[in-house]
Amino acid sequence: MSWIDSHCHLDHASFEHDLTAVLQRAMDDGVSKFVVAGTAFHQWDNQQALEQKYPNIYNAYGIHPWFCDLHTEEHLEQLDDRLDDAIAVGECGLDLMPNKPDIEKQTFWFEAQLALAKKHDLPAIVHSVKAHDLVVRSLKKVKSSRGVVHGFSGNMQQAQALIDCGYFIGIGTRLIKTHSDKAIALLRELPLRHMLLETDAPDGMGKDVRNEPKELILVANIVAKIREQAPETVLDTCSQNAKELFDI
């Protein structure tokens, strides 16, 4: 079984000088497939170049809600063209934290990308921060039936609403680092067959620390400890889920 980091940003500038070493460290620990989620149009060529260089990088292309104001409808056409070579659409979604683009605008870009995912029969990679109910509303409106809500930070009831839409729940460093009662309760209850593991590297480890895909093992260890299961069981099942969702 090759373990899969189901969400990272290896096209980020912080990996520019040592990505080969970063990937090797991950592979030495058994993490050997990497799903790179797109964030904005100006990164798409860079992502494509990485995929050509490294055969175990798999690209999703999309427009992150934080950056939707940088885009015009022409970019949606460009995205449409790129999706023939993609494993998913995203990351797209909704974010209700302060100082983010207007929620109506975010919703337009989110639903437009969900529609593209349907058109190309691809799963969607969804970013949802303090917006789970609105995300579910958009998924139902567009009849989106396949994807993952990555870096999930909600409770089991919110997770179940997403599972009912056919979505996986992406568990990463951010949730497990909180050690909140809510996070622990979710990790105990959420069935493994609905869970994906991710690092969100270089994010997810705090402000000044660059996260790396090898930390997927750390995520799995913490999830396994809370669930009183073997880390390999968590890694195997979640990687199998990712393999099926993204067809990689």
Ligand SMILES: [Zn+2]
């Ligand atoms: Zn991300």
